[in-house]
Amino acid sequence: MQIIAHRGASGEFPENTLLAFEQALVQKADAIELDVFALQDELLVIHDHHLHRTTNGSGSIYQYSLAQLQQLDAGRGQRIPTLWQVLKLIQGKCWLNIELKGDDTVVPLLALLTKAEQQLGFDCQQLLISSFNHHLLATLKRERPDLKLGALTASIPIDYAAFASQLQAYSVNCDVSFVNKAFVDDAKARGLKVFVYTVDQADDIQRLKAYGVDGIFSNFPARSRTVLTNQ
Numbered sequence: 001m002q003i004i005a006h007r008g009a010s011g012e013f014p015e016n017t018l019l020a021f022e023q024a025l026v027q028k029a030d031a032i033e034l035d036v037f038a039l040q041d042e043l044l045v046i047h048d049h050h051l052h053r054t055t056n057g058s059g060s061i062y063q064y065s066l067a068q069l070q071q072l073d074a075g076r077g078q079r080i081p082t083l084w085q086v087l088k089l090i091q092g093k094c095w096l097n098i099e100l101k102g103d104d105t106v107v108p109l110l111a112l113l114t115k116a117e118q119q120l121g122f123d124c125q126q127l128l129i130s131s132f133n134h135h136l137l138a139t140l141k142r143e144r145p146d147l148k149l150g151a152l153t154a155s156i157p158i159d160y161a162a163f164a165s166q167l168q169a170y171s172v173n174c175d176v177s178f179v180n181k182a183f184v185d186d187a188k189a190r191g192l193k194v195f196v197y198t199v200d201q202a203d204d205i206q207r208l209k210a211y212g213v214d215g216i217f218s219n220f221p222a223r224s225r226t227v228l229t230n231q
């Protein structure tokens, strides 16, 4: 079972910052998950469009310029990173799950990935692009059929993981509060990977391992690895 650092090693370091991503690498996470919003053709790595929870700013990101936002303290002196900075930091070191939050993120993402391939030699097979907005994933699949998609859900739909098959997704990414064996069995029978968020408790890790899930998103990657190894 793979360990995906949720917003980086966010249990111990400020979430969605370069520090949290570096520490996820130090903790030997298999992958890193982050959240992006689009602003002025850039993709900003932040979970909420309101600033007060994770920075010393207030209001919405949409009220500011990129330059203004990059003056803010996102914890321990960290800045809100751009996705470009993160791609440069982690390329080749682990795989990366980019979760699309804003509904205007597809066009800038496509442009950024092309730039990363051309300028960094970035291998987009190291990416999993996910969203709760399945319309964004359908658009992405049309534009870049080679990209791996993760269909997010915080529910158990009546026809289980059928929506993820319909999207031609690589994985279904499910909330730990809802996931059950029937859902995992259905997804696996469809050939989908199953990743579960957010999993930091030993009993959940044990249960999900028994279900045969492929990976968990954890805020404490090293600690979760220890729990998994000692089971």
Ligand code: G3P
Binding pocket: 006, 033, 035, 047, 099, 130, 152, 173, 197, 217
């Ligand atoms: O992508 C998994 C998980 O991050 C989805 O929920 O709210 O933590 O972005 P959230």
Ligand code: MG
Binding pocket: 033, 034, 035, 099
């Ligand atoms: Mg997320």
